[in-house]
Amino acid sequence: MEGHPTLQLRIFDLNCWAIRYLSKRRQERVQLIGDMLRRECFDLVLLQEVWSEQDYSNLKVKLRGCYPFSHYFRSGVIGSGLCVFSRFPILDTLLYQYSLNGYPYMLQHGDWFCGKSVGLVVIKISGIVFNVYVTHLHAEYCREKDAYLPHRLVQAWELAQFIRAGKGVSRPCPHRHTSKAADVVLLGGDLNMHPEDVGIRLLRSWTGLRDAFTEATRFEGCEDGCTLVPNNCFTVKTELMPFPLGIRIDYILYKAVSSFTVKCEELKTTMGTAPGTDIPFSDHEAVMATLHIQRQGQAAGASLSTAELTLADVVTEARTEVGVGLRAAQRQRYSTGRMAVLALLLLLLQAVAALGALAGLAAGQPFPKLSFSLLAFLAIGVLLLATSLHLFHTIEVKMLQGTEEQMRMVLWALQEHPSDG
């Protein structure tokens, strides 16, 4: 076993907070990020919130020397914000856009417009196939009353399903008759979940991914590995009030899926400012992991029964939360549908009245034209809006139902065939 050479991989992950016109000192920070990436020469760079394609192109030009391969994932109105820079050739990519991602009418929470997604790039280094995932889940705006929890749970579930499905992606080879699967899975990104949250427990137990922070031999950075800290001048201090140390919501996770072992030798985070400067790279801290990957004599076997029990528990918990979201979505579907029907009735009433007036049936004064037409326009507006919302919540209900059913099926499979497979 000791005879196999060890591959060392240095990974960088950062939510860049690069929203055009909105993020403070954006251009300066993107330049700082580029300078540092060029200086440090990581093997793999996973970035989120690079919303401007121009920023990506500038980075690409600047990083051409050290990172000749890169990919920008497009989706939604604004984009996914996800991109990857790599020292090694990217052989294949795939984007999966989450089916639920907030509400279009919550303009102050722009998540819906971003087309939040998970991007996959396949990379092969020294004959080892890596499936590298980068993602950014729906933000948490209010932890006490988190209306987006069901959506984030659906995303965590879809992320896990997508990672499980991606085990076999490999490089272009049309008529391959062998099933060469990925040897190592890496996931980096802003999951917008605290380490103990149900979503991350679901993701980890359903995929078997391990947390680089908890596994690291050496750690250097913010206390508890926090990536949103009060010390960072761009974070909103009031939001972090209940968490004096900050919160940990950015992760590097990993897993060996075949006869390989992966160890996290070192994990680092930035600490409020970019090294050697007085401003931070972003409102998030960067996470940097050094992984050691080694081929094993044989595949590692593990007792599954405890893990499966944990899995069943966490799937049950997640399913309950999805159920809560489902009932809320059903209520909204109902109320928007009712409003659409009422607006339609008002319009019909107006049409009857107008026809009546035309036919000379109305006694006395006709309606004042201006208010009559204003009311008609209002009714049309409400009808259109309520119908759109009704359609939107219909989709939401369907997706939540679908996820709940998938989870039910997984629970069934776990109970029926606990250790088959």
Added chain:
Amino acid sequence: MEGHPTLQLRIFDLNCWAIRYLSKRRQERVQLIGDMLRRECFDLVLLQEVWSEQDYSNLKVKLRGCYPFSHYFRSGVIGSGLCVFSRFPILDTLLYQYSLNGYPYMLQHGDWFCGKSVGLVVIKISGIVFNVYVTHLHAEYCREKDAYLPHRLVQAWELAQFIRAGKGVSRPCPHRHTSKAADVVLLGGDLNMHPEDVGIRLLRSWTGLRDAFTEATRFEGCEDGCTLVPNNCFTVKTELMPFPLGIRIDYILYKAVSSFTVKCEELKTTMGTAPGTDIPFSDHEAVMATLHIQRQGQAAGASLSTAELTLADVVTEARTEVGVGLRAAQRQRYSTGRMAVLALLLLLLQAVAALGALAGLAAGQPFPKLSFSLLAFLAIGVLLLATSLHLFHTIEVKMLQGTEEQMRMVLWALQEHPSDG
């Protein structure tokens, strides 16, 4: 090699044309389909256009005896229309919704509202893992001037990428350290493409899937395997005018991805009417395949160079078509954006005029109130509509660009490392 037992698998595929209120004799036909499926007892049933969840539930109850396992895929406003019935336990499912699927304003072509998708179910029979895909791509409304070709090509590409990514899906097993991939891949569905179309050539060469119709030892059914035939009383005769025999757009495709061989022993289609009755099951003919699956001593090796050359050609061809769609989408994005700006300018002008009148600057007659407010409402309406369309075409441009770039990358990988992997 001959010592390994052969598994026989009977598969049924049908686009059921079960649109509530619109499809002719829907309930009668769904009942006929259910009766026949119960009588024939296939191993696997892949249905499309089961738009009503009630129809699915009725089928589920009726088929409980022979097909104890089933799954209905939810997506979009109306649903995906996809469902699967199986004699064997379904161990996992995943839905991938295509990123492009027509236009919401093309109400007469309802595709956008259906959330067209590909559904995956994982099934294990006698220790062999099957990844079974069911899908329905965007319809072709006018073959001579097919405005939806770029969208259908993006769908074919995403379908291929999803199938390639799914090679490793397997049943619930959280901490699996081996990379057990699927042994056999099956795809059934209405691809809305003729056998020689670029989309199906792309799909086949990029995934290595084989066409049950061309591979079948025995065939029985409509000439040339057509599945939309003039003989069927529900088909629109004028649309089939250029094709006197009909067209073949429904497929069963298959592939063995590890040390297995799959042979199509028999392929059948219905022939305009359901056997023993005077009405058809649907406007499409059903496709029924009998596959023989056998374990091999070792993985089959094949010379890849010719296949890769074909692949490069077909990817280049598809990329050109996607480029055509991209330029059309860019034009529409521009013109809708311009219209939104014009409407905004009109509104601003009105606001200035109204303020001017209020401030008493306007000499002579004020504007007639009614036409003034009607014009304002019109401007607001155009602004909202043009903005929505602009956002929609922005997404379309992004997705087409993304696909074009993925294809470019695949071509690069094929040229750089033609037989690596």
